[in-house]
Amino acid sequence: MKEILLKAKSDMPFPADGGLISPDVFAGKALGEIEALSLLLGNKERQLRDLFEVSGETADAPSDQAIRIEANVRSFREIGKGMTGGLILFEGDAGFNVGEEMRGGTIMVKGGAEAWLGSSMAGGLIEVHGDAGNQVGASYRGRGRGVSGGTILVHGNAGYEVGSWMQGGFIHVMGNVGQFSGTHMKEGEILVEGSSEGRLGAEMKGGKIVLLGKVSSVLPSFTFEEIRNRATAGNKEFRGKFYMFRGDINEDGAGRLFISAEANPHLQFYEKFLE
Secondary structure: OOOEEEOOOOOOOEEEOOOOOOOOOOOOHHHHHHOOOOOEEOOEEEEHHHEEEEEEEEOOOOHHHEEEOOOOOOOOEOOOOOOOOOEEEEEOOOOOOOOOOOOOOEEEEOOOOOOOOOOOOOOOEEEEEEEOOOOOOOOOOOOOOOOOOOOOEEEEHHHHHHHOOOOEEEEEEOOOEEOOOOOOOOOOEEEEOEEEEOOOOOOOOOEEEEOOOOOOOOOOOOOOEEEEEEEEEOOOEEEEEEEEEEEEEEOOOOEEEEEOOOOOOOHHHHHHHHH
């Protein structure tokens, strides 16, 4: 795999359109062509060479192209948008909408990421070693199309509405999540190893959420069905006592919640409904 290195020339505090920073755009171009690519920084049009030192080699195909970013790009939006292959490596933090509508390839973030990580993603892998913002793998307001394929892995915490309008794929958060994870979810799987602030699966119609940590309550529009001795998500299996709920019945939903009984002893009262 051939690599292009983008090294920041200075701090970039203004919002920037990074949609052209992608293996699909860089592959097949000469370095000079990449340096001449135009993007908006605030309300000003700039060339890539104005913001980054560009070096390295280009590949003929996106699948063979790597991009390494040594810069603070938290103010950038849509880096890796629609990419079909290759690799983007953030040596530090990433910005908003990283990997939006991504269909293949890999995005690795050594730091944290802002909101809308993997929005409407259809394939590939995004891995964030720090925390992620709100709406991981979610849909834009009014669009109704969240993640439909691929994998998003967050080693830290994530904000609210993880997997909103999710239609497939797998989201794994090793830390805690905010409210409304899996809201409007139709298919796919969400695994949360930490705790949830609540309202899991609100208005979900299908799919699965597995919670290993704490949650204060389960929405009353979910029915308690049974106790399981294990739960699975992705290719992972967890042994232990899990309360299984189904809903959201407000949407005639058949989504499933698997909630650790050991981490949530206050939910033990549900067991009387099985007697």
